[in-house]
Amino acid sequence: MLVEKNVPLQAFNSFGVVAKAHALARIASEDDVIALMAASAWGEGGLFVLGGGSNIVLTGDVKPLVLKVEIKGRALVDESPKHFIVEAGAGENWHDFVAWTLAQGYPGLENMALIPGTVGAAPVQNVGAYGVELQDRFESLDAMDLYTGQVFTLNAAQCAFGYRDSVFKHGGPIDTNSPANAGHLALGLKNRALILRVRFALPKVWKPVLGYADIEKKMLEHGCDAPTAQQLFDWVCEVRQAKLPDPKRIGNAGSFFKNPTVSAEQCADIIARDPKVVHYRLTDGSVKLAAGWLIDSCGWRGKSVGQAGVYEKQALVLVNRGGATGGEVMTLAKSIQTSVYERFGIMLEPEPVVL
Structure with a gap:
C-alpha cells in the first residue's frame, strides 16, 4: 500500500480550494485499510476519510492521513416481496449510481439525482432532495473500525439518521436514553469508521414522490400528472442544473x-x-x-x-x-x-x- 506525500487536493474538493494532504492513501478495498493499520500509517497524526470532497471546506493543508475512498461495485444483492436490495461500493459516484438503478429497473432514488459526492458519503450526510432522504431508501451498510480492523454492519436505527445528520458526524457519546436515539450506538463514529458498502431497499411497487413546487411546474409544463421514475429523474436534473452551479465549472x-x-x-x-x-x-x-x-x-x-x-x-x-x-x-x-x-x-x- 503506497502512501503518497504532499498530494494536491484541489481536484479532490468540489470548492476547488488549493490545499495539500501531507499524506494520502487510496482505499480500493478492505485489504488496503488492513495494510495501513499493519504499518501504523496514521500514528498520532490521526486520519481523515475523504469521499467525493463535495461537502468539505479546506482552510489549510491537511495534516492527518487522508484516506481517499475508491471502493467500487454495483449489484442487486437480494430481493424481498416488496423491495429490491441494491448495493454499491462507497467510492461509487452517487449520481451515476442513481442513474444505474433506474437503468436496471430499480426506481426509488430518482428525487436525489445530481446530488454531488459518493455513495459512501451519502449516509454520513443523510442526503436528500425533493421529499426523499437517504434514510427513506436505506437498508444497511458495512463499515470498518479504523482502529481494530473489525468490519460491522449497521441498520438505519444504528446510523442515527437525522436532518443532514448521522452517527458518522459525531465523535462523542450519543444519548441513547433519548427517544430519538433509542437503539443507537453508544458512541459516534466520526473519524473512527470507514464506510465500505451501502445497501438500499428500492420499492417493487413504486409511487412518485411529488409535492414540491419545482416538480409541479414540470408536471404542468409537460401536461403529466403521473410521471415515470425516469421522467422524475430527468426533471430533477433539469431543475438542479437551472438553479445550481456545476462544481466542474464553478x-x-x-x-x-x-x-x-x-x-x-x-x-x-x-x-x-x-x-x-x-x-x-x-x-x-x-x-x-x-x-x-x-x-x-x-x-x-x-x-x-x-x-x-x-x-x-x-x-x-x-x-x-x-x-x-x-x-x-x-x-x-x-x-x-x-x-x-x-x-x-x-x-x-x-x-x-x-x-
Whole structure:
C-alpha cells in the first residue's frame, strides 16, 4: 500500500480550494485499510476519510492521513416481496449510481439525482432532495473500525439518521436514553469508521414522490400528472442544473447551510414581520424555514468576500469565483450567519465539514 506525500487536493474538493494532504492513501478495498493499520500509517497524526470532497471546506493543508475512498461495485444483492436490495461500493459516484438503478429497473432514488459526492458519503450526510432522504431508501451498510480492523454492519436505527445528520458526524457519546436515539450506538463514529458498502431497499411497487413546487411546474409544463421514475429523474436534473452551479465549472459545495427548524410560535412571529417567508410545516408541529430565502432577504445574493461569493441564482450556495481560500469561504459564511441572526434571531448551521 503506497502512501503518497504532499498530494494536491484541489481536484479532490468540489470548492476547488488549493490545499495539500501531507499524506494520502487510496482505499480500493478492505485489504488496503488492513495494510495501513499493519504499518501504523496514521500514528498520532490521526486520519481523515475523504469521499467525493463535495461537502468539505479546506482552510489549510491537511495534516492527518487522508484516506481517499475508491471502493467500487454495483449489484442487486437480494430481493424481498416488496423491495429490491441494491448495493454499491462507497467510492461509487452517487449520481451515476442513481442513474444505474433506474437503468436496471430499480426506481426509488430518482428525487436525489445530481446530488454531488459518493455513495459512501451519502449516509454520513443523510442526503436528500425533493421529499426523499437517504434514510427513506436505506437498508444497511458495512463499515470498518479504523482502529481494530473489525468490519460491522449497521441498520438505519444504528446510523442515527437525522436532518443532514448521522452517527458518522459525531465523535462523542450519543444519548441513547433519548427517544430519538433509542437503539443507537453508544458512541459516534466520526473519524473512527470507514464506510465500505451501502445497501438500499428500492420499492417493487413504486409511487412518485411529488409535492414540491419545482416538480409541479414540470408536471404542468409537460401536461403529466403521473410521471415515470425516469421522467422524475430527468426533471430533477433539469431543475438542479437551472438553479445550481456545476462544481466542474464553478467551485461550490452545494447547499451550504441547513434549513433551520423553528417552533410554530417563532414562525408566526417571523411571518408577522416578513409575510413572504418560505416555510414548510412538519408533522410534529414545528416549521422548517428555507435558509436560502433568509439569506436572500438579508441581501447576500451575488455578494462576495474576496473570491468567495453567494451564487446569483441560489443564495443557499456559496461559490469559488476563482482562487478563493477556505478562509474567505468561512469569513463569508460567518458574515451571512451574523446577518440572518440579527434580522431573524436564527443561527444558520453550515452543512460542510470545515477542516
